[in-house]
Amino acid sequence: MTEFYEQVRDRFLRYVRVDTQSQAGSDTAPSTMKQKDLGVILRDELISLGVQNVTMSDECCVYGTIPSNLPENAGKSVGFIAHMDTTPDASGTDVKPWILKNYQGGDILLNAEKDIIMKNEEYPNLNKYIGQDLVFTDGTTLLGGDDKAAVAAIMTMAEYFCKHPEVPHGPIQVGFTPDEEVGRGTENFDIERFGADIAYTLDGDALGGMCYETFNGEEAQLVIKGLSVHPGTAYKIMKNAVEIGGEFMSMLPAFERPQNTRGREGYYHPFVFEGTVEKTFVRCLVRDHERDLFENRKTYIEKCVDQLNETYGEGTVTLTWVNQYFSMREAVKKVPYMIDYARQAMRDCGVEPFEIAMRGGTDGSWLSQKGLPCPNITAGYENAHGRFEYASIQAMEKNVEILIRLLKIFAENA
Ligand SMILES: [Zn+2]
Numbered sequence: 119m120t121e122f123y124e125q126v127r128d129r130f131l132r133y134v135r136v137d138t139q140s141q142a143g144s145d146t147a148p149s150t151m152k153q154k155d156l157g158v159i160l161r162d163e164l165i166s167l168g169v170q171n172v173t174m175s176d177e178c179c180v181y182g183t184i185p186s187n188l189p190e191n192a193g194k195s196v197g198f199i200a201h202m203d204t205t206p207d208a209s210g211t212d213v214k215p216w217i218l219k220n221y222q223g224g225d226i227l228l229n230a231e232k233d234i235i236m237k238n239e240e241y242p243n244l245n246k247y248i249g250q251d252l253v254f255t256d257g258t259t260l261l262g263g264d265d266k267a268a269v270a271a272i273m274t275m276a277e278y279f280c281k282h283p284e285v286p287h288g289p290i291q292v293g294f295t296p297d298e299e300v301g302r303g304t305e306n307f308d309i310e311r312f313g314a315d316i317a318y319t320l321d322g323d324a325l326g327g328m329c330y331e332t333f334n335g336e337e338a339q340l341v342i343k344g345l346s347v348h349p350g351t352a353y354k355i356m357k358n359a360v361e362i363g364g365e366f367m368s369m370l371p372a373f374e375r376p377q378n379t380r381g382r383e384g385y386y387h388p389f390v391f392e393g394t395v396e397k398t399f400v401r402c403l404v405r406d407h408e409r410d411l412f413e414n415r416k417t418y419i420e421k422c423v424d425q426l427n428e429t430y431g432e433g434t435v436t437l438t439w440v441n442q443y444f445s446m447r448e449a450v451k452k453v454p455y456m457i458d459y460a461r462q463a464m465r466d467c468g469v470e471p472f473e474i475a476m477r478g479g480t481d482g483s484w485l486s487q488k489g490l491p492c493p494n495i496t497a498g499y500e501n502a503h504g505r506f507e508y509a510s511i512q513a514m515e516k517n518v519e520i521l522i523r524l525l526k527i528f529a530e531n532a
Contacts, residue, residue, distance in 0.1 A: 122274050122518040127511045129270040130253065131215050133159070133202075134262040139210040140203035140300045147306055148178040148203070148296035156202045160294050163273060168280040169292065177296070177306035178202075183313060184279050184290040193288015193532035196525065197314025198275070199307075199481065199492070200268035200321065201298030205503045208260040215261060217511070219251045228257030228506075236506050243500050246324065250512040255505060263499025263509035268320035269294060271497070271517040278522055286529045291317070295481065303481040309490050316456055319482040319494045322474070325513050325520075326464055327496035329474040330450040330457055332483045333384070333405040334412035336442040338419050340366060340402070342426075342435050346395040359398035362430055363391060366400060369422045382407045382475050384415060407445060407475055443479050446486035446493060453491050455531070460495055463524035467516060495520075 136156040141149045148154065154174075161174040161182075169182040180202075186193045204210040218226060223245065226236040234257030238244050244252075255261045276292055279285065291314040295303045298321070322329070344359030370386045372378070379385045384406030391400050404419065406412035416439070423437045450456060464471045482492035498513030 120515060120519065122278070122515045123511060125277060126270050126274045126514045126518055127217075129273055130266060130509065130511070130514060133266040133269055134213050134215050134253075137211045137213070138203045138262070138296075139206060140297045142206055142300045144300075147176075147302070149300055149302065150203075153203050153296045154178050157294070157296070160202065160269065160273070164276065164292065167273075167277050169276055175306065175308070179296070179307050180294040181312055182276070182292045184276060184287070184292075186287065186289045187283055188286055188288055188529060188532055191289065193529060195289040195291060195313055195315045196528055197291035197293060197312055197317030197490070198272045198521065199293040199295060199317055199319045200272055200497070201265045201295045201303050201481070202269055203296050203299050204260055204262045204264065205299040207503045208505060209258065210260055210262055213259045213262060214256045215253050216256070217251055217253055221247055221250055221252050223248055226254060228254055232257065234258070234505075241501060241506060243324070247510045247513075250510045252508050252510050254508045257505050260502070260504060261499070261507040261509060263497070263507055264502035265298065265321050265497055267499045267509045267514050267517070268497035271514050271521060272320065274518045275521040275525075278518070279525070285526070287525045288528055288532050289313070290525060293317070298481055304484045304488075307485070309485065309488055312490075314490060316453055317482075317485065317490055317492045318456075318460065319480060319485075319492055320497045320517075321480065321494055322496040323498075323500055323502065325496055325498045325516060326469045326471050327474050328457065328460055328471055328493060329476045329480065329482075330493035331407060331447045331473075332445045332476045332479050333407060334409055334444050335403065335405045335479060336416065337440050338402045338404060338416075339438045339440060340400040340423065340435055342366075342393070342398040342400070343433065344395050344397060356395065357430060357434070358395045359393055360395060362426060362434065363393060363398040363400050366422055366426060366435070367391070369425075370402070380477075384408070384411055386415065386419075405477070409445070409448070443483050444487055446480070446483045446491070449486035449491040450493050456491060456493060459524055459527045459531070460493070463520050463527055466523050467519045469516060469520065
């Protein structure tokens with residue numbers, strides 16, 4: 119056990135008790151004001167540790183800096199980002215964390231009164247944590263390991279460097295963001311204010327995971343204009359937008375749906391279809407890891423639309439592309455050492471790294487696109503977004519070691 123065990127444990131238990139559930143569809147920033155309760159705690163804690171230039175913005179982004187102690191302030195400015203909100207998918211109110219020490223396998227009784235049992239056979243990931251100390255809930259709320267396990271690890275890393283000025287390191291930037299779970303995590307994140315040259319988000323389950331590749335994505339929105347007349351007198355007049363929408367759907371390849379693809383395979387995903395004979399609206403996601411395949415998919419949709427307009431008359435179908443993002447791979451490719459160093463840090467700490475090609479985007483995809491290369495490394499929690507979420511204290515402790523080792527590698531190479 120290292121000095122970090124108790125530090126990271128106590129922090130984690132404090133943070134998860136604060137309700138920070140975000141809310142989709144809210145028009146405020148942050149989406150829920152209660153996230154600021156944790157924002158203030160984190161801001162004050164950074165200040166008390168001796169982290170400098172600490173602020174919390176009105177939108178609940180918390181920033182802080184540990185300046186370089188290398189000669190001439192050398193070194194790349196390395197950022198670490200974690201989100202403080204929890205998902206709207208499960209309650210985050212009145213979380214009651216408790217610790218099962220030295221887990222020996224088998225089922226876990228989360229709540230005797232309500233007879234809530236976590237079955238080992240339903241959650242075989244428990245077997246990875248035999249002998250470790252695990253934090254569970256009472257089975258009525260989520261835990262919030264996603265992403266407070268990462269918040270606690272980053273904070274404990276910050277404490278280490280503040281307490282050990284003799285350990286050489288370059289500039290370190292710390293960032294905590296709201297609203298990641300509702301897709302607005304970077305909406306108000308000020309990259310310039312943050313001040314990092316490169317950064318890592320910490321999020322996702324079992325330790326060792328590294329993600330620097332995400333989907334390229336965009337959404338096609340089709341507005342289909344029909345012409346409605348009484349069906350009794352529709353002969354050669356009616357143009358049925360519902361049927362034209364259906365025709366569009368039938369053009370999409372059946373094997374390239376989310377439910378029929380995995381790994382690095384892309385897809386088309388129509389997810390809204392609503393309308394009448396007069397007007398029908400279709401929304402369809404297009405996703406692919408490979409940039410050229412992604413562009414091919416978009417071209418295919420455009421061809422489908424052209425074809426329909428040819429058949430039903432120019433202007434029948436209008437296509438708009440929205441919500442575009444690109445894989446962070448392009449941005450990270452320019453700074454390959456980020457991945458090499460992270461891999462090395464994990465190995466040095468006895469964790470075997472593995473790579474994840476994310477079938478989605480991350481906050482890091484947006485930041486990378488805006489100019490801050492930002493791969494993700496996992497945070498060490500399990501079963502996120504539900505009542506059976508748990509986190510290992512040893513995993514969080516290990517994560518602190520990895521972050522410290524990573525920063526030492528950066529310093530050695532400065
Ligand atoms: Zn998360």
